[in-house]
Amino acid sequence: MCPMQSKENAEILLEYCARTLPTDTMARLDAHVAMCSSCQQELAAQRQLWSALDEFDAAELQITPDFDRRLYARIEAEGRDPFWVRAWRSVFVSGQPRPWRPAMTMALAGLATVALIFVQFPGSERTVAPGAPPVATISDEGATVEDAALKTATVDKLEIERLDTALEDLEMLQVLGTKTGVGTSNKL
Amino acid sequence: MSVAAAIEHDAQLMLRVREGDTASFAQLLDRHRVPVIHFVYRMIQNQAVAEELAQEVFLRVYRSRATYEPTAKFTTWLFRITTHLALNWIRDQKNERHQQSLDSEAPEGTAPLQVADHLPNVEQSMVRTARMEEIRRAILALPDKQRAAVTMHKYQEMDYSQIAGVLKCSESAVKSLLFRAYETLRMKLAHLNRGVSE
Numbered sequence: 564m565c566p567m568q569s570k571e572n573a574e575i576l577l578e579y580c581a582r583t584l585p586t587d588t589m590a591r592l593d594a595h596v597a598m599c600s601s602c603q604q605e606l607a608a609q610r611q612l613w614s615a616l617d618e619f620d621a622a623e624l625q626i627t628p629d630f631d632r633r634l635y636a637r638i639e640a641e642g643r644d645p646f647w648v649r650a651w652r653s654v655f656v657s658g659q660p661r662p663w664r665p666a667m668t669m670a671l672a673g674l675a676t677v678a679l680i681f682v683q684f685p686g687s688e689r690t691v692a693p694g695a696p697p698v699a700t701i702s703d704e705g706a707t708v709e710d711a712a713l714k715t716a717t718v719d720k721l722e723i724e725r726l727d728t729a730l731e732d733l734e735m736l737q738v739l740g741t742k743t744g745v746g747t748s749n750k751l
Numbered sequence: 752m753s754v755a756a757a758i759e760h761d762a763q764l765m766l767r768v769r770e771g772d773t774a775s776f777a778q779l780l781d782r783h784r785v786p787v788i789h790f791v792y793r794m795i796q797n798q799a800v801a802e803e804l805a806q807e808v809f810l811r812v813y814r815s816r817a818t819y820e821p822t823a824k825f826t827t828w829l830f831r832i833t834t835h836l837a838l839n840w841i842r843d844q845k846n847e848r849h850q851q852s853l854d855s856e857a858p859e860g861t862a863p864l865q866v867a868d869h870l871p872n873v874e875q876s877m878v879r880t881a882r883m884e885e886i887r888r889a890i891l892a893l894p895d896k897q898r899a900a901v902t903m904h905k906y907q908e909m910d911y912s913q914i915a916g917v918l919k920c921s922e923s924a925v926k927s928l929l930f931r932a933y934e935t936l937r938m939k940l941a942h943l944n945r946g947v948s949e
Contacts, residue, residue: 612933612940617887626784627787630802631784633806634780735857
């Protein structure tokens with residue numbers, strides 16, 4: 564088998580067929596092909612393919628006569644758009660490469676994600692360490708900050724009432740002790 | 752005019768468009784309207800859509816006038832926009848499953864509408880139409896990038912470096928794409944060649 568039939572060389576043969584190789588390489592291959600029936604067959608097949616592809620020519624395509632008129636109408640219409648629309652188009656829908664566009668897209672996606680999280684979980688910004696006092700720091704999932712403050716105030720009020728009750732109990736014991744002769748006043 | 756001079760000329764025209772010279776844009780349109788429409792047509796096989804996408808290409812060129820910098824060949828840039836739009840259209844059609852496949856629309860054995868419409872005489876060119884249909888099917892069946900590479904290489908006569916610039920890949924990748932595409936086409940169209948040689 565001819566070494567020109569390997570994949571790498573077949574690509575060179577393709578270039579040879581297209582006559583796109585340097586002149587000296589073309590001359591050397593001319594000499595080889597003249598002696599090699601395998602390469603001759605390969606080239607004949609490629610030329611036949613190109614001949615067939617030539618038949619598939621778009622030359623018969625009749626371009627619509629008002630192509631230019633429609634294009635200029637679109638250009639004119641775009642010119643009438645508000646400034647911000649034109650600016651948006653020139654940045655995002657133009658032919659010029661914008662190397663920073665992927666970065667901007669990622670930044671916008673990040674902002675959208677943060678906004679989504681904020682909307683989904685508006686009151687869950689506090690976290691509680693294990694063993695921390697529950698009253699002052701815990702806010703139940705989904706509860707607002709106002710709810711937590713209200714709960715704290717209620718608990719504080721209960722504590723004061725309990726302390727008042729204890730003091731009243733002590734005073735009562737003191738009165739009883741005075742009446743029965745048991746010295747309880749030192750304990751207060 | 753040499754190729755280098757022509758490239759320079761295109762870039763110069765675009766720079767003049769940047770300065771507000773609309774006549775230069777008209778010149779660019781004159782020079783590249785047909786190649787762009789033909790390229791898109793060969794990619795998607797639908798004239799109306801090809802013209803629509805070509806309009807979008809030139810619209811984008813015009814939009815970019817203020818920021819245009821001749822960092823690459825004008826045609827490389829132009830065909831990058833063109834290929835991008837054509838491949839996006841093909842992808843969208845595949846995704847939406849709305850592709851007006853001529854395979855499904857045209858009954859078996861009939862000529863495809865888009866191709867046959869412009870034949871001067873259908874009766875006299877039935878054989879040619881059938882061959883065209885075979886070729887059209889074979890090209891359409893190629894993977895999108897291979898199809899774009901073949902269209903640029905065979906019909907736009909672009910060199911490997913330019914195709915690589917348009918497809919944003921290496922020259923060796925372009926050679927590989929073309930090699931595989933031509934291999935596939937040769938296998939699929941071998942019977943046409945036998946018909947010719949017999």
